[in-house]
Amino acid sequence: MKRMNAQARRVEVLAETVKQIREKGMQAVRIADVADAMDVSSALIIYHFETKERLLIDALTYAAERDLLKLGRIMRGSGSPAELLMAALEWYAPTGQARGWQIWVDAWSAAMRDVALAEVLVDLHRQWNKAISSVIDAGVLDGVFQSSNSLEAATRLTSFLDGLAVRMVVHKEPISRADLRAWLVRQVAWELAVDQSALGAVAPEK
Amino acid sequence: MKRMNAQARRVEVLAETVKQIREKGMQAVRIADVADAMDVSSALIIYHFETKERLLIDALTYAAERDLLKLGRIMRGSGSPAELLMAALEWYAPTGQARGWQIWVDAWSAAMRDVALAEVLVDLHRQWNKAISSVIDAGVLDGVFQSSNSLEAATRLTSFLDGLAVRMVVHKEPISRADLRAWLVRQVAWELAVDQSALGAVAPEK
């Protein structure tokens, strides 16, 4: 019987829960699934999280925080506003089987009826929006971008990507990385009145 | 005890199920909820649908068919391609509390793990895409629109609206009908290289 301090164990459980949600979907995860995968008792999970609902919310919060940390790392990197913007958006964008996205589609569905969860998502989104609009503002200051309302522009861009995520994750439409990138560059270029080449477009479309 | 023929009863049950899904969310609907609301026994539901899973899939199929009927009515109406396109997209677009959209966000989540349901959604989306791309093609023939790939253009437009639906339904961001319409007009105008006024824009933005 391994004993850990509560803090470390909590994180371990959260990580496993996120993994299970990815695999089985949010509504199908059972406490026993998480416990079995960690080779501990179900009671251990309840001991640390009180209820299943809290566990799920905490797990999604944990996933959101990790995503935001990564976003922070991207935004703090060196590069022009255009480069940073594209780096952030490309990371946000669904790619491949978009496994990372499934959890958020699940979360959308659950959040419609769960206020606490909705708050987590709203906050996550607010931070994304803030980050994106900040680089847009920086670009506007530099004179490379043009935008009368960077927050709205950010909303439009992320909404577009959310919609594409649905196509890929739900409809299993295989949009290639190259296509997605091209669409994104096109959209950003138009939205911010900037040339596609400034966004790192490989070759202009004919 | 009222007796109805199977066909009519089925439809009645499907309508009530859709209503219940809207109210409670897909994963929370119980057979007893549907039965109680109709003042019949739970066994009646199973008698007509075999399993709950089938009931839910049939209910979403029913909802999809009704949406497509409405789409057909719009597309068969009189009007220029530009008018028809905007009518279709504005009906697709989430409005107000977007109650009608909740069911589809639920469906997205469920469809990621349910092949039968995914097929329903893929088909629904395929038909939307076909309809939208058809009017685009018609507009291109008329010389009002420009588009090198109407199917891809349709995907981009509906994806954008799906993303906005998430904002409204999940994040409860109140995007006004006017704002949404303005964003949509802007996007369509750019996507199809047409003037906003041709799309029924009330006043140009300053």
Add this chain to the structure above:
DNA sequence: ATTCTTACTGAATGATTAGTCAGTATTCAC
């Protein structure tokens, strides 16, 4: 009118699973 088919019900069943709790073992404080 009688039979047959079909729509329907009430009551039971069985499977699932979140959460409880009394107790055990480990670590920590001193």
Add this chain to the structure above:
DNA sequence: GTGAATACTGACTAATCATTCAGTAAGAAT
């Protein structure tokens, strides 16, 4: 080393629900 706090478990409980089934009655067929 002793005791207290803490992490943890096994076995149980209680509740929830989909589904079954034996039977009932409405309506159709003859």
